[in-house]
Amino acid sequence: MTDRKKVYLYYNDTKELAPKIDDLRKLGRKYEFELVTSFADADIIASIGGDGTFLQAIRKSGFREDCLYVGINAGRLGFYTDFTLDDLERIELAMQTGIVEVHRYPTLDVSVDGIQHFQCVNECSIRSNIIKTFAIDVFIDDMHFETFRGDGMVVSTPTGSTAYNKSLRGAIVDPRIKGMQLTEIASLNSNEYRTLGSPLLMSGDRNLTLKIIQDGNDHPIIGADNEALSIRHCHEVQVKVSDKEIKTLKLKDNSFFHKVKRSFL
Template sequence: MTNNTIFFFEPNNKNSKKITEDLVNLFSGLGVTTVDNCNDADIVASIGGDGAFLQAVRKNDFRSDCMYIGIGIEEKNYMYVDFNYHNLSEIRQVFKTNNFETRSYPVIEVKVNNNQPNYCLNEFTIRTSLVRTIMMDIYIDDFLFEHFNGDGIVISTPTGSTGYNKSLGGAVVDPLISAMQVTELGSVNNNNHRTLGTSFLLSKARPLTLVIDQSDDYYPIMSMDNEALSVQNTETVRIKLSDKKINTIRLHNNTFWHKTQRNFL
């Protein structure tokens, strides 16, 4: 993978021009040319927090033939963002000496009804939009695992396990494990309805299918990472780990677990 061209992604162009100009000049000094089209870039750099990083990956169609980096502009800890605008010397040193390793993050593929698949890096969420529960049959492969009745389901990648999934009591999963995690939202468990009641992991070989109960109009809300997915008359949702993977950098002493410790401990 070459690192000769770079594209800077700024959601809503809300950051100052000086930030971008400083970054353009920094990479120019390293022999990396800034391009205006993300499809022409070897490096796609988001400017902002983890939300900006997720948008950059989505807007660039989850390309696996480039490297994504995140450049924060606030003094905060992030899960996807490795660099900070206030420490340009670190960026210069890392790219000047190639003092990093490439790491790959798994991506979830979601196919609603017979539509084209969508992808997410963090999590896919389906939940009721009404003040009542949603019912669906949950299949693992072709096996009917359970009849779900509750507020919804969150399916997360290992890197996404520290987000919404963690707030629901799900486990934090090492990104080296190729699996997706299924976590319930407000499930109903009584004499009439029964679910597993805990998060579980599925390997890449085990796709998940949600069949929405059609006896009533549920109008579920679906989201991919930090963006809503607008689909009417949802009947089936098929979720699996994709063959797609996104590449980013791994700095020394800055693994997923280093970041987890900084953010939560």
């Protein structure tokens, strides 16, 4: 499977999971994998749960580039979880043979007011914190593109295009394309505010700036993947495709488009 042998298991400890986790630990010891108790010591970080757990494992461990991430689902297969706890034979087969390969997922670099910085694997979202629309000036490479008014906006990676972005009728993007997608959340179009009205796919070398118009609704909710960040006041959000990529172990016969077909068709 890999020459890396130090493994950290990331999961929510429950009575239902406990016996399956024990079986997984035994399987790891059989193939001389060392289970470590710290993210920092691991060569492989294995999340056990769903796609949300996988995203949390990456965030909690600091988006490490020097390790491999692998997703093991405790239920149905997701986009980031190729393996399942209910099929240990498949996991053992991966340990024995070369049916896995390393995939690299792009990430987003996000800066809020030039002070707070974070990364995203799926998307960065900015939404109104109250039952009221708010306005955003959208700049692409320092050029004013549009003034948006509505419930918010989502900037997604290609791999994140099947998540929140898709629910907003955004395009599904081949992960081999290095770029980011800007999608509106319930935009209002009038003589005063006019937006593109469709998702916008941008090249990976673009810089996107969202400037919140200060009209009394300047405390939006900013989301990083599946977490809401504790940012209370916001003037400007800058987003770009990061040079940092997340390395994951994936099954060769379970490509992105296999998952799209299985999930949506």
